[in-house]
Each structure stands twice: as C-alpha cells, then as structure tokens.
Amino acid sequence: MLTAIVMVCSLVTPGDCMQFTDSRGPYKTKEQCMARIEEMVKSVTPTLPPVPKQFYFRCADVEKSLST
Numbered sequence: 001m002l003t004a005i006v007m008v009c010s011l012v013t014p015g016d017c018m019q020f021t022d023s024r025g026p027y028k029t030k031e032q033c034m035a036r037i038e039e040m041v042k043s044v045t046p047t048l049p050p051v052p053k054q055f056y057f058r059c060a061d062v063e064k065s066l067s068t
Contacts, residue, residue, distance in 0.1 A: 001026035002033040002059040006040045011052035020044055026062045033059035 004022035009015075020040055027033040037057045 001062040004033050004036040005058050007056040009054050
C-alpha cells in the first residue's frame with residue numbers, strides 16, 4: 001500500500017519547503033498514487049505564494065513507514 005507525498009520548495013528562499021501528505025489513501029498501485037499526486041499538486045498550487053517553486057513527490061510504502 002502506498003501513500004502520496006508532495007513537497008514544495010521555494011526557489012527564492014533556500015530551505016523553505018512545505019510537505020503535504022495525502023489523507024485519502026493508501027493506494028494499491030503506483031498508478032493510483034501518481035494520479036493522486038497530480039490532484040494534490042493541482043489543489044495546492046493556487047494556495048501557494050506567486051514565487052518560483054519546485055515540486056517533489058513520492059509514493060511511500062505504508063507498511064515500511066509504520067514498521068519500527
């Protein structure tokens with residue numbers, strides 16, 4: 001199972017990043033996770049300041065994230 005994670009970093013202020021973790025998932029396939037990442041980017045973009053930014057993303061394995 002995978003969860004979608006998007007991180008947005010300012011290109012103007014180094015180190016200024018925000019992380020968004022999906023609350024709908026987890027997803028069974030990488031394709032479903034990537035589709036959710038696209039939705040998240042579209043949703044979050046209008047709320048961000050109008051400065052140059054870089055998006056990073058990944059589909060994290062939920063089982064590995066929860067193991068101790």
